[in-house]
Amino acid sequence: MGPVEIEEKRGLSMIKPELLAPAGSREALVAAVQNGADAVYLGGRQFNARRGADNFDGAALAQAVEYAHVRGVKVYVTVNILLADTELREAVRFLHTVYNAGADAVIVQDLGLIRLARRVIPELELHASTQMTAHNVPGVLFLKDAGLRRVVLARELALDAVREIKERTGVQVETFVHGALCICYSGQCLMSSMIGGRSGNRGRCAQPCRLEYRLVDDRGVPVADSALVGEYLLSPRDLNLSRHIFELIEAGIDSFKIEGRMRRPEYVATVTRIYRSLIDRAAAGKDSTVSDEEAYELAQIFNRDFTTGYFFDVPGRQMMSCKRPNNRGTRLGRIRRYDRKTRRAQIELEAPLQVGDGIEVWVTRGGRVGAEVNELYVNGRKVESAPAGQVAALKLEGYIHPGDRVFKTHDVKLMEKAVQTFSSSRETRRxxxxxxxxxxxxxxxxxxxxxxxxxxxxxxxxxxxxxxxxxxxxxxxxxxxxxxxxxxxxxxxxxxxxxxxxxxxxxxxxxxxxxxxxxxxxxxxxGLRKPDPLPVAVIERKLAAVMNDGITEKVTGSSPLLAVAVSSAKAARAAVQSGAGLVYFGGDVYRRRGKITVSEVRRVRQVCREAGTEFYLATPRILHDRELEQYLSYLKTLLEVAPDGVLVAGYGMLPTLRQLTDLPVVTDFPLNVFNRQSAYFLKERGVRRVTLSPELTGEQIKHLAGDAAAATEVIVHGTLPLMVTRYCAVGSLLGGRGDGDGCTAPCRKGSFALLDRKGVVFPVETDSNCLMHIFNSRELCLLETLPYLARAGPAVLRIEARREDDAYVARVTETYRWVLDSIMSKTSNLPDLTTVVQELTARGPGYTRGHYYRGVLE
Structure with missing residues (x-):
């Protein structure tokens, strides 16, 4: 599209969006500012989701804000993790420091911190992190009503959905336009936490998605050819929307965000400079086509190959970097000849090469061979550089063969160009x-x-x-x-x-x-945007008052209700007959099981009513706006069976339900209640009971369950979902998803799992909206801790069994009912719980106590 066409299409009212760049270090901050960022986002030494970055202490943070503000650049500080009760006071004090330093906004995830910030420092602007999984209009409105000025939308949204959210909510929206992608909906990933003890919700993700997996059937037999598709089945390509700047501007997006607080400053400099130029050209009605040089530099500085993500479609394996989880570099050529005696390789160059560049050979056997070019020869003559089209010779060691592909992973000229922008005393931003x-x-x-x-x-x-x-x-x-x-x-x-x-x-x-x-x-x-400082005494007085809001007397001794979450009538009947006091029915219903019918819901409701068992409908975790519209007509019909309440798993369903019913509402674990302030936040919005985060320890659970502002629920048993992703490995690898002909839905015909490099099996399910759910390899079992938990004060203990059949439900529910009754009767004849656990879990792949003892706090 040329400049005239752009001008005609956009008219004269196109608003230039903010370009938001990462600053994981002082050098990266300078790189972002000097290369044209309108704003930067950075973290302090604690309370942020990139704990591995250099980050900024108090004095460095103030200096960073001053440096940016002098140059007309805004600063957003990330406090985007879940916080324990023991951390909340210090987190608010950090917000006070941030405010007095003059930062323009804080990016947050934790509901409790939002509550405290709005009451203690209402002057401080808050932005909702992508960790809050905002993906539909009601969810964004919920966050807006909670006092958040801007929402960083989930990466899984289509551009039309982003446009609709902007138009219907009026809130500022921020979207990622370049950089690494998470395969899971951000804020919903427990994989790193459960299998490695490092929580993504705490900024310590170990990136298990970048490891090797094979797709297998229920017998453990591989069903996709790894040699053909690759073994990094959960590793997405990097997002790159540089060729779609005009469409993004036209959609009304307020801020274009570059991912990369863990990246080198050279990366920040290069990507920021190019997007700055593209945005300026597009907004001015000039040709915003990405030049060959710009495309090369974006790829060269770092790429896992590129994708446009979900902005324009729901891709299949075209979105994935299945054969390589790290930087690919740019194609340099192929090995023409290799002399094993001299270890000299000849490369037919398809791009320029010079001394100082880094290269990597994708060898036939043995993976990759990397080297820095120290000496370079053309026609036997030593040279400093060689152009495309030449045959260059250099020394390489490894199992190299003619025909092997060669990639440039480090371009010394590009790096020098980037370094100059943040290392020189002469500024480029004037x-x-x-x-x-x-x-x-x-x-x-x-x-x-x-x-x-x-x-x-x-x-x-x-x-x-x-x-x-x-x-x-x-x-x-x-x-x-x-x-x-x-x-x-x-x-x-x-x-x-x-x-x-x-x-x-x-x-x-x-x-x-x-x-x-x-x-x-x-x-x-x-000082232009620096506010008058808020006195410490004022902050401490307000903080003390709000921290005591809603504190109740300790709740102990009463018998908790035993709940079972199921998705079939037979399983529900088994739960009721085995002693469940509450049945959750529905929610994320998996394709292999089939849709839950209204008549089935009526039957389950009747079974529960006859037994005096509470019956709650459960709603799905992820519902994009189109899916939500379809679901609501179904939900209205289900509500006619008069359930006792509703279990919700996403923010958007809270205001939506309030328009439909006044039934009691319970929030599920995806809402990440990690502290009592979060519980109180939800109680203030009409929630009857909150399910606590599965990342809490027993001690934290006792603290919350005993004196939380709202009634609490704890998941004690079941195979928990570790990831939910819009990418479906089953459909993409076996069903042709993303190839343009639609998916053949192989998920309906069998059971599948992911097999990791250690032989561990992670079951996979796909739901009615084609989302993929990856489950833990071991089932959670807290039966041994039940004497402690039962007396800690939670209102409900839950068994998660939505994937399970009636036999499993009966066996597990009976066992928990028996043990729970023994505990609450206060007899001394408790069963040997270690033996009971072994018998209960003997038929499965083993069990885990989750985070009951280890937690995720470091």
Whole structure:
């Protein structure tokens, strides 16, 4: 699309979006600012989701905000993790530090922190992290009503859905446009946590999605050819929307976000510079087509191959980097000849190569051979560089054969180009200053300046003007002196002069007054958005008051209700007959099981009513707006069976349900209740009971269950979902999903799992909306801890059995009912729980106590 077409299509009202760049270190901050970012996001040394980045301590954070603000760049600070009760006070104090430093907003995930921030520091702007899984209009409105000014949308949204959310909510929306993708909906991943103890919700993800997996059937037999499709089945390509800038701008997206706080500053510099140019060209109606050079640089600086993600369709394996989970580099050519004696390889170059570059050979056997080019030869002559089309020779060691592909993984020229932008004392980002000079004989020279944002400054020279002996002051001379701003972020704009004839002052006086005026301007710009500091005493008083909100007397001794979550009538009947006091029915229903019918719901409702068992409908975790519309008509019919309540697993369902019914609402574990303030936040919005995060320890559970502001529920048994993803490995690898002909739905015909490199099997299910759910290899079993948990005060203990048949449900429910009754009867004849657990879990692949003992706090 050329500039004329763009101009005609966009008219004259296109608003340029913010370009938001990552700053995981001081160098990356400078790189982002100097290459054109409108805003940066960075983290402190704690409370953020990129704990592996360098990050900023208190003093460095204040310096970072000042550096950015002087140059007209906003700063958003990430506090985007779940927080324990023991951390909340310090987290609020950190928010106070952030506010007083002048940061423009804080990016948050934790509901409890949101509650505290709105009450203690209401002046502080809050943005909802992508960790909050905002993916539909009601969910975004829920967050808006909670006081969040901007929402970072889930990466799984189509561009049309983003546009609709923007139009229907009026909230600021931020979307990722470049960088690494999570395969799971952000904020919903327990995989790193459960199998490695490092929680993504705590900023310590170990990236298990980048490891090797094979798709297998229920017998453990591989069903996809790894040699053909690859073995990194959960490793997405990197997002790259550089070719779609105009469409993104037209959709009304407020902020384009570059992922990469763990990336080197050279990466930040390169990607930011290119997107800056593309956005400026598109917004000005110029040709925003990505040039060959820009495309090369984006690929060269880092790529796992590229994808447009879910913006334009729901891709299959075209979105995945199944054969390689790390940087691919750019194609350089093929090995033409290899001499094993001299270890010299000849490469037919398809792109330039020079000394200092890094290359990697994809060898036939043995994976990859990497090397830095130290010496390079063309036609036997030693050279510093070789152009495309030449045959270059260099030393390589490894199992190399003619025909092997060669990739450039490090371009020394590109890196030097990037480094120059953040290592030089001369800034590339320059802010025009307009100067006015008045010079009179016998009076000090007056120098005044102002920027385009209204910051003004002025100062007098220490010496007075004197008659010129050789050369009088002129506008041209003053322009030369005033434009000597090389080590500042400023550049001379307009210059107005009011000069007596034949007046002069020493150059050192002019330079001195220029320096003082520029320092004043810089200080003025640094304070332009800096608020009046909030006193510590005020914050502490408000914090103490709000932390005591809703505290109730400790709840202990009462018998908790035993709940079972199921998805079939037979399983529900088994739960009721085996002693369940509450049945959750439905929710994420898996394709292999088939859709739950209204008549089936009526039958289950009747079984529960006859037995005096509570009956709650469960709703799915992920419902995009189109899916939500379809689901609501179904839900309205289900509500006619008069359930006792509803279990919800996403923010969007909370306001939606309130428009349909006044039934009690319980929130499920995907809402990540990790502290009592989060529980109280939900209680204030009409929630009857909250399910606690499965990442909590027994001690944390006792603290929350005993005196939480809302009634609590704890999952004690079942195979928990570790990931939910819009990418479906079964459909993509076996059903043709993403190939344009639709999916043949192989998920309906069999059971599947992912087999990792250690032989561990993770069951896989797909639901009615074609989302893939990956389950833990071992079932959670907290039976041995039941004496402790039962007396801790939770209102409900739940068995998760939505994947299970009636026999499993009966066996597990009977066991928990028996043990729970024994505990609550306060007899001394408790069964040997270790033996009971072994018998209960003997038929499965083993069990885990989850985070009951180890937790996720470090």
């Amino acid at each position: 802010i025009p200053l307009d100067f006015r000079v008045r010079a009179r004989l016998g009076e000090p020279l007056l120098l005044e300046a102002n920027d385009r944002e209204g910051v003004t400054a002025g100062a007098y020279t220490k010496a007075a003007g004197e008659p010129a002996q050789k050369r009088a002051l002129t506008a041209e001379f003053l322009a030369g002196q005033l434009d000597r701003l090389g080590n500042t972020p400023f550049v001379l704009g307009k210059l107005e002069c009011d000069l007596d004839e034949n007046v002069m002052l020493p150059v050192r006086e002019i330079n001195d007054v220029r320096r003082r005026v520029v320092e004043q301007i810089a200080a003025g710009r640094a």
